Amino acid sequence: MDGQANDKALQKFADLMVKKLTEVDADWHKPWFTTTGYGLPQNIDGRVYNGINSFMLFLLQEERSFQTPVYMTFPQAKKQGLHINKGASAFPVLFWNFMIKDDKGNKISMDDYKALTKEEQKEYTVIPYTKPYHVFNVDQTNFAEVYPEQWKALKDKFSCPKLKDEQGMFSSPELDHMIKHGTWLCPIISSFSDKAFFRPSEDKIYLPLKGQFYTGEGFYSTLLHEMAHSTGIDTRLGREMKNMFGDPKYAKEELIAEFTAAVSCRSLGIVSGVREENAQYLKNWLGAIKKEPKFLYSVLVDVGKASTMILNEVCKYELLKKEEQEKQQEECKHIENKKVDDSKDFSETRNDEKLSPAFNIALAAALAGSFKELVNLKEQGYKLSAKELDALKDADPKIYIAAQNIFNIKLDDPTPSLQFSESKNKNEITFSNNSKENISSILMMIFNTWKQHIYYLNFEENRYLAELRDALLPELMSGKIDVSNI
Numbered sequence: 001m002d003g004q005a006n007d008k009a010l011q012k013f014a015d016l017m018v019k020k021l022t023e024v025d026a027d028w029h030k031p032w033f034t035t036t037g038y039g040l041p042q043n044i045d046g047r048v049y050n051g052i053n054s055f056m057l058f059l060l061q062e063e064r065s066f067q068t069p070v071y072m073t074f075p076q077a078k079k080q081g082l083h084i085n086k087g088a089s090a091f092p093v094l095f096w097n098f099m100i101k102d103d104k105g106n107k108i109s110m111d112d113y114k115a116l117t118k119e120e121q122k123e124y125t126v127i128p129y130t131k132p133y134h135v136f137n138v139d140q141t142n143f144a145e146v147y148p149e150q151w152k153a154l155k156d157k158f159s160c161p162k163l164k165d166e167q168g169m170f171s172s173p174e175l176d177h178m179i180k181h182g183t184w185l186c187p188i189i190s191s192f193s194d195k196a197f198f199r200p201s202e203d204k205i206y207l208p209l210k211g212q213f214y215t216g217e218g219f220y221s222t223l224l225h226e227m228a229h230s231t232g233i234d235t236r237l238g239r240e241m242k243n244m245f246g247d248p249k250y251a252k253e254e255l256i257a258e259f260t261a262a263v264s265c266r267s268l269g270i271v272s273g274v275r276e277e278n279a280q281y282l283k284n285w286l287g288a289i290k291k292e293p294k295f296l297y298s299v300l301v302d303v304g305k306a307s308t309m310i311l312n313e314v315c316k317y318e319l320l321k322k323e324e325q326e327k328q329q330e331e332c333k334h335i336e337n338k339k340v341d342d343s344k345d346f347s348e349t350r351n352d353e354k355l356s357p358a359f360n361i362a363l364a365a366a367l368a369g370s371f372k373e374l375v376n377l378k379e380q381g382y383k384l385s386a387k388e389l390d391a392l393k394d395a396d397p398k399i400y401i402a403a404q405n406i407f408n409i410k411l412d413d414p415t416p417s418l419q420f421s422e423s424k425n426k427n428e429i430t431f432s433n434n435s436k437e438n439i440s441s442i443l444m445m446i447f448n449t450w451k452q453h454i455y456y457l458n459f460e461e462n463r464y465l466a467e468l469r470d471a472l473l474p475e476l477m478s479g480k481i482d483v484s485n486i
Helices: 004-026 051-064 074-079 110-115 148-157 173-181 216-230 248-267 276-291 293-349 357-367 372-379 386-395 397-407 436-478
Strands: 070-073 091-102 124-137 188-190 197-199 204-207 418-422 429-433
Touching: 004 051, 004 091, 004 276, 004 293, 051 091, 051 124, 051 248, 051 293, 070 074, 074 124, 091 110, 173 188, 173 216, 173 293, 197 216, 204 216, 216 248, 216 293, 248 293, 276 293, 357 372, 357 386, 357 397, 372 397, 386 397
Parallel strands: 188 204
Antiparallel strands: 070 124, 091 124, 197 204, 418 429
């Protein structure tokens, strides 16, 4: 990475990081990020920034208290019809690009290079380099005034609900799913213990139970820290993992894990702080970054790779959840469409019996669950014919009974299917029936009414008892009511 512009960008990165590490060094209990909300930094079009830029933009958002992690370049702001607020300063982000040229210095584009055969590509040299772009947060523009609805949508998008599990601790559904179903790149063994660590020789993460932590946030940040370590083995990102405690390279790996966990936590709406065992490295990290800003760059390159690997696995859960929701919506839609189709088919089969169009509409609505059209027919003075009554009966006995009630039609059967009579005990009513078809529907209506009434009476009794308790308890506690002699 060469060039004066890149050096200036790196220096800004270093200055921002030194400021944060100085704050944390003064109080290592201080979280890396405290800004509310979650989600990765992204541009106004929704494109997410890479790991290096993500971490620095998180720090920038924290320092300047931006409400959302959404940024834009000056040309992007201009394209949106926005202006930059007076006195606002931009911040650099680094994008990778490639210079491709042959031995003679002739340059070609990446698209042209990809179109070449493998033999032709050998004649060219690909030189990667970074180019800085300067971005502004949407808070630094008049976005909220110009697009108030979009601004509200952005704030809602990046707001983070405080989820609680059954123990009342902070809960992360994404990470809980990963632990429960074993979807991480290596096994996560959570058991009663006093240490959390990743063992490269076994490729396993060992973690205490969630209930052993003071907070849910502490549990998840520790998990993400060890997950960050697990990305570094040879079969994955290939970082040097065999260094001893206290070694400078060990300290660098711990810094990578710290920053990766901080980025991942921030993306998932989890507040995380420095691990106690890593607090001793703060001054070393601070000194290394002050001395050589490129050290920070090398760390952030690894942080970007590790955090991307973690968040890609988390995204799988989000995609799975989205697919399940879409499947449920499709099933509901299918059921509703089937109801409509069934009602249409039934109405069509009755057309040859010269049923009126108004009746067919009312029947279709009743099959779909609405009796409004039947009520409208009644109010208009409509008289149901024998064929129409038969049609209602054939469609659904419940609809038939409902139509009888709506149109005040008495049963034609000289022997009513359902008879009521009082027993010798005045508190009893006897039901007798001749039709299984009708008795089931009527009795279900009576039973449901009775059940709801019992629920209501129980609820009222509980309410009265609660009011009595609340009224008596203060009197009992104050000694105004003495029950010692009762």
